[in-house]
Amino acid sequence: MSSELVNIKKIKNAYNRISKYVHKTPVFTSSAADKMTGRKCFFKAENLQKTGSFKVRGALNAILALKEKNPNVSGVVTHSSGNHGQAVAWATSVAGFPCSVVVPEYAPEVKKTAIRGYGAELAECGSLPTDRNVVCDKISTEKGYVIIPPYDHEDVIAGQGTVALELLDQVPDLDAILVSVSGGGLSSGIAIAAKAIKPNIKIFLVEPEGKHMEKCLREGKRLWSDPPKYLDTIADGIRLEQPGQLTFPILTQLVEKEVFSLNNDEMIEGMKFAFQRMKLVIEAAAGAAVAAILSDKMKKMDPSLKHVAVILCGGNIDIDHLPWY
Amino acid sequence: MSSELVNIKKIKNAYNRISKYVHKTPVFTSSAADKMTGRKCFFKAENLQKTGSFKVRGALNAILALKEKNPNVSGVVTHSSGNHGQAVAWATSVAGFPCSVVVPEYAPEVKKTAIRGYGAELAECGSLPTDRNVVCDKISTEKGYVIIPPYDHEDVIAGQGTVALELLDQVPDLDAILVSVSGGGLSSGIAIAAKAIKPNIKIFLVEPEGKHMEKCLREGKRLWSDPPKYLDTIADGIRLEQPGQLTFPILTQLVEKEVFSLNNDEMIEGMKFAFQRMKLVIEAAAGAAVAAILSDKMKKMDPSLKHVAVILCGGNIDIDHLPWY
Numbered sequence: 001m002s003s004e005l006v007n008i009k010k011i012k013n014a015y016n017r018i019s020k021y022v023h024k025t026p027v028f029t030s031s032a033a034d035k036m037t038g039r040k041c042f043f044k045a046e047n048l049q050k051t052g053s054f055k056v057r058g059a060l061n062a063i064l065a066l067k068e069k070n071p072n073v074s075g076v077v078t079h080s081s082g083n084h085g086q087a088v089a090w091a092t093s094v095a096g097f098p099c100s101v102v103v104p105e106y107a108p109e110v111k112k113t114a115i116r117g118y119g120a121e122l123a124e125c126g127s128l129p130t131d132r133n134v135v136c137d138k139i140s141t142e143k144g145y146v147i148i149p150p151y152d153h154e155d156v157i158a159g160q161g162t163v164a165l166e167l168l169d170q171v172p173d174l175d176a177i178l179v180s181v182s183g184g185g186l187s188s189g190i191a192i193a194a195k196a197i198k199p200n201i202k203i204f205l206v207e208p209e210g211k212h213m214e215k216c217l218r219e220g221k222r223l224w225s226d227p228p229k230y231l232d233t234i235a236d237g238i239r240l241e242q243p244g245q246l247t248f249p250i251l252t253q254l255v256e257k258e259v260f261s262l263n264n265d266e267m268i269e270g271m272k273f274a275f276q277r278m279k280l281v282i283e284a285a286a287g288a289a290v291a292a293i294l295s296d297k298m299k300k301m302d303p304s305l306k307h308v309a310v311i312l313c314g315g316n317i318d319i320d321h322l323p324w325y
Numbered sequence: 326m327s328s329e330l331v332n333i334k335k336i337k338n339a340y341n342r343i344s345k346y347v348h349k350t351p352v353f354t355s356s357a358a359d360k361m362t363g364r365k366c367f368f369k370a371e372n373l374q375k376t377g378s379f380k381v382r383g384a385l386n387a388i389l390a391l392k393e394k395n396p397n398v399s400g401v402v403t404h405s406s407g408n409h410g411q412a413v414a415w416a417t418s419v420a421g422f423p424c425s426v427v428v429p430e431y432a433p434e435v436k437k438t439a440i441r442g443y444g445a446e447l448a449e450c451g452s453l454p455t456d457r458n459v460v461c462d463k464i465s466t467e468k469g470y471v472i473i474p475p476y477d478h479e480d481v482i483a484g485q486g487t488v489a490l491e492l493l494d495q496v497p498d499l500d501a502i503l504v505s506v507s508g509g510g511l512s513s514g515i516a517i518a519a520k521a522i523k524p525n526i527k528i529f530l531v532e533p534e535g536k537h538m539e540k541c542l543r544e545g546k547r548l549w550s551d552p553p554k555y556l557d558t559i560a561d562g563i564r565l566e567q568p569g570q571l572t573f574p575i576l577t578q579l580v581e582k583e584v585f586s587l588n589n590d591e592m593i594e595g596m597k598f599a600f601q602r603m604k605l606v607i608e609a610a611a612g613a614a615v616a617a618i619l620s621d622k623m624k625k626m627d628p629s630l631k632h633v634a635v636i637l638c639g640g641n642i643d644i645d646h647l648p649w650y
Binding site for chain 2: 322
């Protein structure tokens with residue numbers, strides 16, 4: 001079922017739409033990581049992507065697909081002060097659409113400035129998760145703007161899946177991919193693309209402690225209680241407790257049941273490894289994935305997983321407030 | 326004269342020797358930098374090079390050339406607790422030579438560990454610049470080890486020149502290159518290679534305030550007073566006041582007389598730009614070059630310099646003690 005909503009053909013179409021605007025990000029290796037893990041490690045550097053995260057792939061695909069279907073759409077709106085907000089703002093500047101981004105009034109000024117820098121209009125809202133939806137819906141209704149959700153949207157998932165298309169072109173003999181999960185847009189897109197290209201590849205999720213994905217995947221059920229909560233983690237890119245209604249069934253079907261759960265200290269160690277050894281600035285959500293591949297849990301995994309990739313999903317952190325200071 | 330000591334042929338030979346061991350480092354662009362400068366900016370990421378700096382190019386070329394001439398050499402020795410020390414230690418592990426690195430006893434443990442990690446033997450010395458030479462000479466005499474100097478050596482200069490070979494292959498239509506100068510190995514190698522390939526290209530030096538390269542270049546004279554001093558700068562990679570006896574004449578002949586002089590605050594701004602906007606960890610010596618291209622001085626330069634490259638010479642900093650904290 002899920003594979004009909006988004007499939008490899010849609011992901012390839014997405015790549016045709018977006019590839020001339022987004023970076024084909026490099027894949028780095030690290031002899032230090034290879035030595036520590038006893039495997040060959042590959043790091044897909046989406047932190048070097050436009051706007052500093054993979055999010056532009058899904059946002060741009062959704063917006064260009066929208067433009068194909070309806071060239072006269074009056075604009076788009078989304079709510080996010082984080083990577084998705086910047087990505088939508090950037091993508092609309094590419095597509096030539098007006099754009100509103102709803103952000104909580106307490107959002108850091110630097111993030112508001114970045115969103116405005118791409119030409120988007122800011123709409124402030126209160127601090128409750130539900131406030132955002134109210135303001136977003138209001139703008140959509142009043143201005144006729146189309147809402148671009150952060151993950152639960154087939155064109156967004158297809159866009160994020162292009163990370164795996166590229167990665168498997170760059171490193172065809174991969175045995176596994178480790179990817180951080182929040183709403184599940186990136187991980188489900190990657191799972192669909194990678195499994196279609198290479199059915200035996202294994203996709204492992206990486207999460208902040210407290211998300212309990214492993215239990216939900218094993219039981220094939222959403223065991224979270226509503227209303228949706230934020231996790232208590234330094235990784236603001238992956239602090240959603242619950243994946244989406246579209247993405248969770250895809251994950252249940254395609255990814256490994258075994259999940260890497262990381263705490264703040266471990267994420268910081270992952271970030272520091274990337275900074276110090278690889279000279280790459282990554283955010284905590286990506287630090288989690290690095291920590292996962294360097295973890296004891298990984299050491300105990302099937303030794304036939306020889307070539308393992310980690311998605312460095314983003315690099316948007318405030319360098320004046322690094323979490324280890 | 327200088328162009329006979331090292332020429333483009335020697336630099337191409339160096340590239341043939343080292344290219345299968347070192348990274349062909351990527352060249353990054355930044356739309357933020359382009360907007361700020363009104364030019365197209367290119368960033369050659371030698372911070373992503375093996376051991377975290379360009380220094381491996383010169384060290385490996387010198388050591389492999391030595392091995393060609395004398396396969397039975399008993400080992401090599403150098404003195405440096407910094408990037409050159411790590412580079413020589415790494416290069417000897419590639420070449421299969423024993424290696425001693427002389428470091429001052431006060432050098433940070435992390436640097437000593439890195440050097441030992443490449444299999445080199447550490448020899449500690451006192452804190453005066455002259456102490457290092459004494460210990461280095463002693464080891465050379467006692468063990469028959471060949472001294473690999475950090476910059477004043479034709480094979481080292483030729484190795485560093487391969488940065489420009491690669492860069493002009495990656496970005497053929499460059500108009501200028503900005504490069505930080507300390508002993509002058511990198512800058513003289515780049516000047517020889519770039520000017521041979523593209524005689525009209527302009528090479529600009531970047532220095533910490535107080536080095537007074539511009540005056541010396543304009544007068545064509547070494548105006549520094551002996552003994553050699555260290556500059557008071559956060560950029561430990563470029564704190565030598567005086568360039569070398571071999572490199573200075575090359576620079577006098579080939580680089581622009583106009584020099585970019587940066588203070589600590591400006592270097593920090595350059596570092597922060599790379600961290601925040603480009604997601605790259607760079608050391609202060611590279612931050613100086615980034616600050617130079619973003620400077621008011623650059624803004625006033627000839628507008629026909631449309632495509633300008635900056636060498637990100639290294640990324641070896643202690644991330645627990647970043648200079649803006």
